[in-house]
Amino acid sequence: SSQLGQDYILRPLQLSDYRAGVLEVLKDLTTIGDISEERFTEQFEFLRARQGEYFIIVIEKAATGRVVGVGTLLVERKFIHECGLVGHIEDIAVAKSEQGKRLGIKIIGALDFIGQRAGCYKNILDCSPHNEQFYVKCGYSNAGFEMTKRF
Numbered sequence: 103s104s105q106l107g108q109d110y111i112l113r114p115l116q117l118s119d120y121r122a123g124v125l126e127v128l129k130d131l132t133t134i135g136d137i138s139e140e141r142f143t144e145q146f147e148f149l150r151a152r153q154g155e156y157f158i159i160v161i162e163k164a165a166t167g168r169v170v171g172v173g174t175l176l177v178e179r180k181f182i183h184e185c186g187l188v189g190h191i192e193d194i195a196v197a198k199s200e201q202g203k204r205l206g207i208k209i210i211g212a213l214d215f216i217g218q219r220a221g222c223y224k225n226i227l228d229c230s231p232h233n234e235q236f237y238v239k240c241g242y243s244n245a246g247f248e249m250t251k252r253f
């Protein structure tokens with residue numbers, strides 16, 4: 103993407119990103135567990151088959167070929183709002199060493215663009231209070247509480 107200059111490439115997730123470190127980037131977000139390349143491939147193929155529903159993008163650092171950022175948009179199909187579509191932004195992470203370089207805001211901007219193009223009337227996300235100001239800078243506003251039940 104031209105907005106990222108020549109140092110970074112924003113593109114869809116690809117199979118080789120297992121080796122390019124996409125799971126290491128996500129480790130900053132939460133527990134990943136031990137995922138073999140085989141399991142990664144299986145999940146990747148499942149998601150790829152659901153075209154138009156799952157959009158997973160990464161930012162690759164051109165100089166190293168390593169993944170330094172990642173984000174997901176899941177498009178939900180509703181009956182309400184005339185069978186409207188809602189985009190769910192999930193699992194956003196930027197590698198620690200690359201934080202504060204506006205990569206996060208680029209990821210959200212790209213997922214907003216994809217959501218809009220897919221026909222979503224809004225994108226929504228859950229985040230901790232700690233990240234609220236980041237999302238405010240991405241143009242989001244607080245619209246209530248997140249409720250959880252763990253199983």
Ligand code: ACO
Nearest residue numbers: 193194195196201202203204205206207227229235236239
């Ligand atoms: N609090 C306040 N402001 C912030 C924060 C924060 N936690 N994080 C970023 N900002 C500001 C930046 O200073 C910048 O401001 P500016 O425009 O005035 O310069 C603006 O937000 C954009 O910041 P970026 O540089 O694009 O942010 P970065 O690339 O560091 O990515 C992110 C932010 C994704 C939250 C990153 O810190 C990260 O990966 N954290 C760990 C994982 C995580 O918490 N992910 C989000 C989970 S929520 C979800 O996935 C839906």
